[in-house]
Amino acid sequence: MARTESAMLELQTSAPDFALNDVTTGQEITPQSARGQKGLLVMFICAHCPFVKHLEKSLAQLGRDYGNKGVGIVAISSNDAENYPDDAPAGLARQAKTLGFNFPYLYDESQRVARDFNATCTPDFFLFDSGLRLVYRGQFDSSRPGNEIPVTGKDLRAALDAVIAGRPVTSDQRPSVGCNIKWK
Secondary structure (H helix, E strand, O other): OOOOOOOOOOOEEEEEOEEEEEEOOOOEEEEHHOOOOOOEEEEOOOOOOHHHHHHHHHHHHHHHHOOOOOEEEEEOOOOOOOHHHHHHHHHHHHHHHOOOOOOOOOEEOOOOHHHHHHHOOEEEEEEEOOOOOEEEEEOOOOOOOOOOOOOHHHHHHHHHHHHOOOOOOOOOOOEEEEEEEEOO
16 A cells, blocks of 8 residues: 655646546536535545545535535546556446445546546645635545544545535645556
8 A cells, every 4th residue: 555645736737627527427527517506525536545435425415414515526536447447437437326426427548638637646635616616625534444543534625615505615634645647
């Protein structure tokens, strides 16, 4: 398990454009079609990473808790599916169904979207405001596999709550830690 920190893209960066297909519906999703009235959360995750597995049930719960609060949510997997077959679209669709994800789960086969976001690990979180400007990038919370800290989503939930309430998001943000994205 290679521990990699997120690169912490500069705040106020505009959301990179993309057009990717949802692995469960086949529907093409873009930042404009996915964003809510208040903003957009983009999560780089995958099916095989122990760091993602550690919090994937909480990601499903996050989707249920925030799905109707004005922030669009999408998950993207950019891993090399040839060498990591669990992260191929069929494996991602299985993960989404098993966990009950209520947000689009997109596959970035070219890995261009991950590069455009400067995503480096799974999980890696990017929260944009209603103008699609980056207001949060960093960890879900301080829990990691084996550290005995409960998974709460405290950091990301606080950022989401601020965006929904129209308040500034604190600039005290800690990098996410996870497996490196599996580049081709």
